[in-house]
Amino acid sequence: MDRFLQTFFNPVVAAKYAPDIIAGIWVTLEIAAAVIIAGIGLGLLLACLRAYRIKVLNFFIICFADIFRALPPLVVILILYFGFPSIGIRLSGPMVLFIVLSLTLAAFAEEIFWAGFSSVEKGQWEAGIATGLGFSRTLVYIALPQAVRLAFPPLVNRVLAITKMTALGSPIGVSEILSSATTAQSFSGSATPLTMSVAAYLAIFVPMVIVARWLEGRTAWKKR
Amino acid sequence: MANRPMLEIAALEKRFGSNTILKNIDLKVAEGELVFVIGPSGSGKSTMLRCCNRLEEPTSGDIIVDGRNIMQGTSRDLDRMRLQVGMVFQGFHLYPHMSVLKNVTLAQRKALKRTKAEADARAMDMLERVGMEHKADAYPAELSGGQQQRVAIARALALDPKVMLFDEPTSALDPELVGSVLKVMKDLRAKGMTMLVVSHEMGFARETADRVVFMDGGVIVEEGTPEQIFGAPQAERTKAFLSRVSG
Numbered sequence: 333m334d335r336f337l338q339t340f341f342n343p344v345v346a347a348k349y350a351p352d353i354i355a356g357i358w359v360t361l362e363i364a365a366a367v368i369i370a371g372i373g374l375g376l377l378l379a380c381l382r383a384y385r386i387k388v389l390n391f392f393i394i395c396f397a398d399i400f401r402a403l404p405p406l407v408v409i410l411i412l413y414f415g416f417p418s419i420g421i422r423l424s425g426p427m428v429l430f431i432v433l434s435l436t437l438a439a440f441a442e443e444i445f446w447a448g449f450s451s452v453e454k455g456q457w458e459a460g461i462a463t464g465l466g467f468s469r470t471l472v473y474i475a476l477p478q479a480v481r482l483a484f485p486p487l488v489n490r491v492l493a494i495t496k497m498t499a500l501g502s503p504i505g506v507s508e509i510l511s512s513a514t515t516a517q518s519f520s521g522s523a524t525p526l527t528m529s530v531a532a533y534l535a536i537f538v539p540m541v542i543v544a545r546w547l548e549g550r551t552a553w554k555k556r
Numbered sequence: 557m558a559n560r561p562m563l564e565i566a567a568l569e570k571r572f573g574s575n576t577i578l579k580n581i582d583l584k585v586a587e588g589e590l591v592f593v594i595g596p597s598g599s600g601k602s603t604m605l606r607c608c609n610r611l612e613e614p615t616s617g618d619i620i621v622d623g624r625n626i627m628q629g630t631s632r633d634l635d636r637m638r639l640q641v642g643m644v645f646q647g648f649h650l651y652p653h654m655s656v657l658k659n660v661t662l663a664q665r666k667a668l669k670r671t672k673a674e675a676d677a678r679a680m681d682m683l684e685r686v687g688m689e690h691k692a693d694a695y696p697a698e699l700s701g702g703q704q705q706r707v708a709i710a711r712a713l714a715l716d717p718k719v720m721l722f723d724e725p726t727s728a729l730d731p732e733l734v735g736s737v738l739k740v741m742k743d744l745r746a747k748g749m750t751m752l753v754v755s756h757e758m759g760f761a762r763e764t765a766d767r768v769v770f771m772d773g774g775v776i777v778e779e780g781t782p783e784q785i786f787g788a789p790q791a792e793r794t795k796a797f798l799s800r801v802s803g
C-alpha cells in the first residue's frame with residue numbers, strides 16, 4: 333500500500349512538478365479552444381456551401397470530409413511534423429497539432445451540420461423562398477438555426493473527443509498535459525505526474541460534460 | 557368580370573422527367589376574385605399553385621402577376637415578385653425557432669427592408685386580423701394547428717401581396733379548427749384580396765368562390781360559377797368526382 337501511494341501519490345514529486353502540469357493545462361486549453369473555434373467554423377462554412385448543391389464544390393467537400401474522418405489524426409500529425417520539413421515546410425509542433433485537429437473536427441462538424449441541414453423540413457425552405465427571402469437568406473435565417481440546434485448533441489461529443497486528442501501533441505513535443513506529465517515522470521522516475529495528468533484531464537472534462545448535458549436539456553423551441 | 561387580371565397562368569406546362577403533370581393550363585384570376593380549384597389527388601393542383609411563384613419551375617408557359625411576367629428577369633426580380641404572391645401551405649411551415657411575431661416580421665425586415673418598428677406594427681395589424689395578436693410572443697409549438705395556420709396567413713399578408721395562394725390550408729387541421737381558418741379566408745375575400753384556393757371545403761366554395769375550376773389529369777376540365785359546377789356539371793369527369801366527394 334505504501335509503495336502504491338509512493339508511486340502514484342508522492343507529495344514531494346507532486347509539488348515539484350505541479351507548475352509544469354498546470355502550464356500543460358493551459359497549453360491544452362489554448363490549443364483546444366483554437367481547434368474548436370476553427371474546426372466548427374470551417375465545418376459550418378463547408379456545410380453551408382454544400383447546401384448550394386454546386387456539383388464540383390460538393391465533390392471536394394465530401395472528399396475532404398471523408399478523408400479526414402477516415403485518417404487517424406496521429407498519422408497526419410507525424411507526416412506534417414516529420415515529413416514536411418524535407419519538402420521545405422517547417423511547422424511548429426503546436427501549429428501542426430492545431431491544423432490537423434482543426435481539419436479533423438471540421439470534417440466531422442461538416443457532416444454533423446449537413447445532417448442537420450438535411451433534416452430541416454423542405455417546407456421550411458419553401459416558406460422562406462416563397463416570402464421572397466431567396467436561397468441565401470433562407471439558409472441563414474431559417475435553415476441554419478434549426479440545423480445548428482439539431483447538430484448540437486453530436487457536436488458536443490465531437491468537441492470532447494477532439495479535446496482529448498490534444499494528447500497527440502506529446503510525440504511532437506507540444507508541452508500539453510500528457511507531454512508535461514511524461515517528461516516529469518521520466519525525470520522523477522515516479523508515476524505521480526501521470527496521476528496528476530489524470531486529475532488535470534478530469535478537471536477539464538467533467539465541467540465540459542456537465543455543461544454539455546445542461547445545454548442538451550434545452551432543446552425545445554419555446555419561450556425562454 | 558370587368559376587373560383586370562391580377563394573376564394569369566398562360567399555356568403552363570410542367571413535366572417531371574417524362575411525366576407531363578400539367579398540360580396547357582390557362583387561368584386568369586381577376587383582381588378581388590376568389591377562384592377555387594378542385595380535383596382528384598394527383599391531378600396537379602398543388603403543382604399548378606407552386607408554379608405560380610416558381611417554387612416549382614414551369615417547363616414552359618407564363619405566369620403573369622399584375623401585368624408582370626415572373627418567368628422573365630433575374631433571380632432578384634423573382635424574389636421581389638415572390639413578395640407579391642403570398643402562399644399558405646397545408647403544413648403551415650412556421651419557423652419553429654422564432655416567436656409568432658418574428659415569424660411575421662422576418663421577411664418584412666430581410667426582404668422588404670422595413671424597419672423593426674414598421675415591421676412590428678404591420679405584423680401586429682395582421683395578427684389582429686387573423687385573431688392571433690394575443691399570441692405574438694408564443695412559439696409555433698405552443699399553438700394549435702388552426703392558430704398556426706392563421707399565423708401563416710398573417711405572415712404572408714404582412715408582405716402586402718397582390719395574390720394569395722392557398723394549398724389545402726385546412727386539410728391538416730382537426731375538424732373543429734377548420735372553421736377559424738375559413739373565417740379568416742372569408743374575411744380576406746370580403747376585403748378584396750385576390751385568391752387562388754385549392755381545397756376540399758366544398759361548403760366554403762359554394763359560399764365564397766366566384767369561380768370553381770375542376771382539374772383532372774393535369775388539365776382544367778371545366779370551370780364555372782359554384783352553382784354551375786356543383787349544381788349542373790357538364791363534363792362526365794366532373795360529375796364522377798363530385799358524386800365521389802359528396803359520398
Ligand SMILES: Nc1ncnc2c1ncn2[C@@H]1O[C@H](COP(=O)(O)OP(=O)(O)OP(=O)(O)O)[C@@H](O)[C@H]1O
Pocket residue numbers: 572577595596597598599600601602603604
Ligand atoms: N417533385 C416531383 N417529382 C416527380 N413527380 C411529382 C413531383 N411533384 C409532384 N409530382 C407528381 O405530379 C402529380 C401531381 O401532383 P400534385 O401534388 O400537383 O397533385 P395534387 O392535385 O395537388 O394532389 P393532392 O390532392 O393529393 O394534393 C402527381 O402524380 C405527383 O406524383
Ligand SMILES: [Mg+2]
Pocket residue numbers: 601602603723724
Ligand atoms: Mg396537393
